[in-house]
Amino acid sequence: MSPIDRLRADAADLLRQGRAKVVLGYRQRGGQCIPVAVTDPEAAGALAWDPACKQNLAAYLRKPEVRRLRPVALVARPAVMRSLVVLAAESQVRPEDVVVLAVGDDGEYHGVLDLAGTAALLKEKYADLGHDAAAMKRIEELAAMTPEERAAFWAAEFAKCTRCYACRAACPACYCERCIVERNQPQWISTAARSHGNYAWNVIRAFHLAGRCTECGACEAACPQGIPLMLLNVGLAADVERQFGAKAGYDAEAEPVIGSWNAEDPEEFIR
Amino acid sequence: MRLLEAKKLGDLAAALQAAGYRVIAPVEDGGVVRLREWQPGERIVTDAFAVNSAKDFLLPRSEAIARYRIEGNDFEAQDVPVEAPKTALLCVRPCDAASLAAMDTVFNWDYADEFYNARRAATTVITLGCTTADEHCFCTSAGGAPDATAGADAVLRPADGGTRLVLETFGEKGEALAAAAGALLAEGDAQIDPPAEVPARFDAAAVTAWLRENFESPLWQQVSLACLGCGACAYACPTCHCFDIQDEGNRKEAVRYRNWDTCGLTLFTAHAGGHNPRADQSARWRQRVMHKFAYFPERFGMLACTGCGRCGRLCPAGMAISETCAAIDREAKAAKR
Amino acid sequence: MAQTYATQETSNAGGFEPRIVAFVCNWCTYAGADLAGTSRLQYAPNVRVVKLPCTGRINPLFVLKAFEGGADAVLVSGCHPGDCHYTSGNYHARRRWTLFRDLLDRTGIDPRRLHFSWVSAAEGQKFADLINDITAKVREAGPFGATNPARRRP
Numbered sequence: 001m002s003p004i005d006r007l008r009a010d011a012a013d014l015l016r017q018g019r020a021k022v023v024l025g026y027r028q029r030g031g032q033c034i035p036v037a038v039t040d041p042e043a044a045g046a047l048a049w050d051p052a053c054k055q056n057l058a059a060y061l062r063k064p065e066v067r068r069l070r071p072v073a074l075v076a077r078p079a080v081m082r083s084l085v086v087l088a089a090e091s092q093v094r095p096e097d098v099v100v101l102a103v104g105d106d107g108e109y110h111g112v113l114d115l116a117g118t119a120a121l122l123k124e125k126y127a128d129l130g131h132d133a134a135a136m137k138r139i140e141e142l143a144a145m146t147p148e149e150r151a152a153f154w155a156a157e158f159a160k161c162t163r164c165y166a167c168r169a170a171c172p173a174c175y176c177e178r179c180i181v182e183r184n185q186p187q188w189i190s191t192a193a194r195s196h197g198n199y200a201w202n203v204i205r206a207f208h209l210a211g212r213c214t215e216c217g218a219c220e221a222a223c224p225q226g227i228p229l230m231l232l233n234v235g236l237a238a239d240v241e242r243q244f245g246a247k248a249g250y251d252a253e254a255e256p257v258i259g260s261w262n263a264e265d266p267e268e269f270i271r
Numbered sequence: 272m273r274l275l276e277a278k279k280l281g282d283l284a285a286a287l288q289a290a291g292y293r294v295i296a297p298v299e300d301g302g303v304v305r306l307r308e309w310q311p312g313e314r315i316v317t318d319a320f321a322v323n324s325a326k327d328f329l330l331p332r333s334e335a336i337a338r339y340r341i342e343g344n345d346f347e348a349q350d351v352p353v354e355a356p357k358t359a360l361l362c363v364r365p366c367d368a369a370s371l372a373a374m375d376t377v378f379n380w381d382y383a384d385e386f387y388n389a390r391r392a393a394t395t396v397i398t399l400g401c402t403t404a405d406e407h408c409f410c411t412s413a414g415g416a417p418d419a420t421a422g423a424d425a426v427l428r429p430a431d432g433g434t435r436l437v438l439e440t441f442g443e444k445g446e447a448l449a450a451a452a453g454a455l456l457a458e459g460d461a462q463i464d465p466p467a468e469v470p471a472r473f474d475a476a477a478v479t480a481w482l483r484e485n486f487e488s489p490l491w492q493q494v495s496l497a498c499l500g501c502g503a504c505a506y507a508c509p510t511c512h513c514f515d516i517q518d519e520g521n522r523k524e525a526v527r528y529r530n531w532d533t534c535g536l537t538l539f540t541a542h543a544g545g546h547n548p549r550a551d552q553s554a555r556w557r558q559r560v561m562h563k564f565a566y567f568p569e570r571f572g573m574l575a576c577t578g579c580g581r582c583g584r585l586c587p588a589g590m591a592i593s594e595t596c597a598a599i600d601r602e603a604k605a606a607k608r
Numbered sequence: 609m610a611q612t613y614a615t616q617e618t619s620n621a622g623g624f625e626p627r628i629v630a631f632v633c634n635w636c637t638y639a640g641a642d643l644a645g646t647s648r649l650q651y652a653p654n655v656r657v658v659k660l661p662c663t664g665r666i667n668p669l670f671v672l673k674a675f676e677g678g679a680d681a682v683l684v685s686g687c688h689p690g691d692c693h694y695t696s697g698n699y700h701a702r703r704r705w706t707l708f709r710d711l712l713d714r715t716g717i718d719p720r721r722l723h724f725s726w727v728s729a730a731e732g733q734k735f736a737d738l739i740n741d742i743t744a745k746v747r748e749a750g751p752f753g754a755t756n757p758a759r760r761r762p
Contacts, residue, residue, distance in 0.1 A: 029406075029589060030405070030406040030407075031406075032589060034497070034589025035497050035588050035589055036497070036589075037496045037497065054587075055587050059499060060497075060499075063496075063551075063552065064551065065492060065496060065551060065552065066496070139714070142714065143714070147713070147716050147718035147719070147755070148755045149716075150714065150716040151715070151716025151717070151755050151756075151757045153716070154715045154716050154757055155716070155757055157301075158757075160301070162332055162502070162506045162531065163332075163502070163530075163531070164501050164503045164505075164506045164533070165501045165502060165536070166499075166501040166502070166503040166587055168501065169499035169501035169587070169588075170499060170501070170587045170588075177537075180669075182538045187517070187519075188669050188673070189669070190517070190519055190760075191515065191517055192332075192333035192517060192519070192528045192530045193332035193333045193530065193531065194528075194761070195757070195759075195761055196676050196758055196759060196760040199672075199715070199757045199758050200669070200672050200758060203672065203711060203712070203715055203758075204668070204669060206711060207668055207707065210707045210711075211707075218587070221587065222501070222503070222587030224322050224503045224507055224585040225301075225305075225322060225323075226301050226302045226303040227301075231714075232711070235710070235711070235714050236707060236711055239706075239707055239710045239711075243706050243707070244703070257703070258703060258704060259700075260703075261696065261699035261700055261702065261703050262699075263689065263699070265702050265703055266706060269705075269706070269709060269724060270702070270724045270725060271723065271724065271725040271726075271738065
């Protein structure tokens with residue numbers, strides 16, 4: 001049986017046995033790979049998988065309509081598996097409510113796992129996931145520019161931003177019921193699609209993800225304007241690893257990077 | 272027939288610029304096709320869909336509509352001059368042009384919006400007839416067609432296998448455009464290429480009728496489960512027009528902005544007391560569909576959707592209003608049996 | 609003395625006077641700034657001090673808001689590690705600053721315009737020297753107007 005056929009068979013079994021009330025996966029529609037929710041075991045044959053499947057299905061766990069269908073099974077590639085571990089570490093998901101249909105980025109299928117099994121798989125097979133090479137290269141190029149050149153680069157990118165918040169909606173780590181941009185006493189971040197608000201929004205969202213982002217790329221894929229958001233998130237994830245030795249999504253007991261501290265944290269920039 | 276060589280599209284844009292138009296055209300920009308101000312030498316993209324619509328240039332994402340200053344006890348309100356440069360929307364699609372009917376209606380409904388109207392009056396719309404469509408297009412289900420002319424001041428129809436464009440103008444703005452094109456246009460004959468095939472995806476009248484009776488249908492939960500609640504669809508949509516007013520400033524001076532807003536967000540109907548009448552995403556998705564296919568037809572006799580398909584193309588979750596309408600159409604037919 | 613210093617500043621070519629916003633903690637840096645004042649130490653009048661109970665209270669958004677409003681530079685300062693009045697507020701802050709500073713640098717906020725320091729209640733001289741140094745550096749870097757990505761434009 002091919003990996004995708006095994007995945008479909010497992011999905012159907014999970015539903016038949018009541019081990020999951022819904023399977024969140026992907027289906028092909030024309031040239032697009034889009035999310036699908038399967039509740040009928042006979043419909044599991046529609047499940048598909050390819051690297052174009054960018055939307056991070058863990059983002060659906062914040063929807064009460066989805067949680068009502070728990071246990072929820074979801075098709076997860078390594079970055080998505082890591083998202084689930086982050087959600088568990090942040091008490092947003094209970095281990096008994098989630099079942100994982102684990103796939104590798106290359107299409108390999110690892111079978112049905114619970115959250116503990118998922119964390120074990122990540123440590124065993126995906127512990128050395130590097131940061132996206134193309135993004136790192138671009139980040140290095142930007143780092144070699146002057147601050148003014150960098151400011152001009154990002155000003156041009158953020159000028160495209162319409163403040164649709166697709167980046168936020170696509171992200172499993174953005175689960176706040178009231179986002180910082182929706183707070184208006186005071187209005188910390190301008191809601192107007194202008195340079196100051198767009199700068200603040202994109203920078204603060206990246207910052208709120210520091211130490212929590214698993215570099216799945218769903219935000220950049222979701223952005224209808226083609227803004228290279230991963231340059232911000234990968235840059236910060238690389239910083240988190242370099243400065244604090246931390247990588248999000250491997251340890252469900254880990255303390256959040258920004259919420260914790262170490263007496264030996266770096267401070268050479270502090271006068 | 273007035274003909275333009277298709278390879279001279281760039282020259283037409285240059286001629287329009289020389290005649291004082293700000294030329295907006297679909298161009299390659301950062302990995303996507305975007306409608307924005309054309310720069311000399313840029314290729315006008317006619318074989319792919321722009322991520323944004325003509326709406327950007329009639330109802331900007333954010334515009335200042337008032338300013339005020341406070342000095343001591345004196346309050347001074349200042350008018351903001353309306354920015355309405357002479358603009359040519361070049362090579363937009365017929366579905367973009369068709370959206371203007373709905374926008375013109377809304378912005379002249381209970382009051383005449385001077386900002387929108389000034390820009391509208393200064394805008395000349397030149398559509399390029401569609402000889403290709405993709406699986407997301409559904410203009411023919413929304414009262415339009417790939418070769419329709421509604422809302423256009425001029426139409427360029429591909430001819431002779433796409434090597435030439437036949438220009439047809441409507442009214443003064445169209446004629447002014449032809450005059451600006453000058454010697455680029457030649458008299459002659461050409462065989463107009465067949466318009467794109469856009470199969471019917473649903474029966475809009477049946478959808479409108481069903482919507483009137485099925486506010487509480489369980490269908491809403493089913494069709495909206497994938498929706499993640501962002502504004503990508505609303506902001507790409509040529510007819511979505513909801514806005515938010517925000518004042519930004521300090522104790523001395525402030526600006527009042529009109530910014531795009533979207534019913535897809537939880538905040539859209541959140542009350543100060545904490546209650547939200549559209550409590551979940553299915554209620555918000557229902558609102559989107561009903562506004563376009565029930566409320567707007569009821570009030571104004573037209574759909575607030577032109578079938579451009581941007582929402583389906585851009586949605587990160589694969590939602591598409593045409594899919595919901597098709598599901599409703601099937602449900603309505605099943606109920607009749 | 610105060611007069612002379614003021615004349616020195618305004619006589620600089622172009623007459624640009626940097627506007628520096630300093631977010632400081634109440635127990636250490638603010639007290640240190642007080643000490644600089646009571647000791648009659650001269651320091652550049654370019655700084656606007658915003659007092660908070662602890663550096664741990666400083667939301668990175670405050671820094672952005674200062675740049676949005678037109679600050680040419682921002683200083684964030686608090687108690688030395690181990691001396692925080694609330695035990696660990698400055699440790700939390702330190703982590704945030706490490707990442708936020710990198711993020712702002714990556715997106716075009718010149719690191720010459722964002723400074724962090726530990727200034728204790730006894731370090732009046734350090735505070736004065738710090739302000740003078742930052743002011744001189746920022747005066748040299750020029751106004752943070754056109755190239756400030758966070759700036760609110762009219």
